[in-house]
Amino acid sequence: MAYQTLIVETAPEGAAGVVLIRLNRPEALNALNAQLLGELAVALGEAQADEAVGCIVLTGSAKAFAAGADIKEMSDKTYAQMFKADFFTAGARAVEQCRKPIIAAVSGYALGGGCELAMMCDFIIAADTAKFGQPEINLGVAPGIGGTQRLTRFVGKSKAMDMILTGRMMGAEEAERSGLVSRIFPADLLLPEVLAMAAKIAAQSPLAVAMNKELVQAAYETTLTTGVALERRLFHSLFAFEDQKEGMAAFVEKRKPEFKGR
Numbered sequence: 174m175a176y177q178t179l180i181v182e183t184a185p186e187g188a189a190g191v192v193l194i195r196l197n198r199p200e201a202l203n204a205l206n207a208q209l210l211g212e213l214a215v216a217l218g219e220a221q222a223d224e225a226v227g228c229i230v231l232t233g234s235a236k237a238f239a240a241g242a243d244i245k246e247m248s249d250k251t252y253a254q255m256f257k258a259d260f261f262t263a264g265a266r267a268v269e270q271c272r273k274p275i276i277a278a279v280s281g282y283a284l285g286g287g288c289e290l291a292m293m294c295d296f297i298i299a300a301d302t303a304k305f306g307q308p309e310i311n312l313g314v315a316p317g318i319g320g321t322q323r324l325t326r327f328v329g330k331s332k333a334m335d336m337i338l339t340g341r342m343m344g345a346e347e348a349e350r351s352g353l354v355s356r357i358f359p360a361d362l363l364l365p366e367v368l369a370m371a372a373k374i375a376a377q378s379p380l381a382v383a384m385n386k387e388l389v390q391a392a393y394e395t396t397l398t399t400g401v402a403l404e405r406r407l408f409h410s411l412f413a414f415e416d417q418k419e420g421m422a423a424f425v426e427k428r429k430p431e432f433k434g435r
């Protein structure tokens with residue numbers, strides 16, 4: 174598909190098995206509008222369907238991952254229009270339901286819906302220039318695609334309240350210290366580092382990757398006892414796949430495994 178608000182590259186910079194999805198509305202600091210979220214849902218659907226893809230990287234520009242939902246598109250909407258269009262949820266659902274890992278590579282602003290989009294991904298790697306925030310309070314509204322829930326789980330109640338009620342931004346170091354971000358790189362190294370990470374994930378067994386992702390996600394949704402029981406079941410079930418035999422044989426034979434996804 175020819176995208177107008179995204180740039181989609183397969184195996185960028187030689188990163189085998191990786192799809193790079195770049196949000197591309199530079200005139201609006203990558204503000205998320207209906208078209209962009211619709212295109213994102215299509216791009217993720219294609220990446221999900223392509224067996225050659227093992228990991229997805231979502232990024233923006235040097236200045237902005239995304240500066241939020243498109244305020245100009247939203248400003249005149251009525252309650253009925255927002256409700257009927259189920260505004261935003263299709264794009265959000267595509268990210269939430271993707272079974273392949275998605276890494277958010279965040280440089281510059283990740284505000285409002287942009288911060289929420291990054292938090293929907295499996296983990297966030299930040300440039301030292303990254304700024305996270307939920308400034309919806311300044312517009313007389315609230316986060317609408319998970320910000321109050323996910324930010325609170327990432328950074329705890331006190332900091333989430335502080336961020337959401339004051340609308341202040343958090344820099345990369347504070348975000349890493351608070352558990353929102355996994356790692357920080359200098360801005361010019363962000364993409365090469367994230368692509369190398371993504372290629373490493375893409376070279377693993379896609380079956381094991383999908384099950385590991387499902388298990389970590391389950392830690393958010395269930396009790397410890399249920400989560401541990403699910404982990405044990407999936408751990409046992411991984412022994413049904415050739416990839417487990419290959420991974421363990423390769424270790425014993427002191428060679429690199431070649432996973433086939435079966």
Ligand code: CO8
Pocket residue numbers: 200201202204240241242243244245246259260261262282284285286287308309312315316317318
């Ligand atoms: N929406 C639309 N346009 C935007 C947005 C946005 N969120 N952010 C920036 N832009 C546009 C600006 O209007 C400007 O356009 P123009 O040149 O035509 O005036 C262009 O991008 C460049 O922006 P600035 O000139 O403002 O750039 P600065 O470097 O001076 O400032 C900031 C950068 C600080 C990021 C500033 O642009 C800003 O504060 N942006 C808005 C941030 C914000 O409030 N985000 C939250 C939006 S609400 C939201 O995300 C709710 C999500 C939940 C929706 C769920 C629905 C169900």
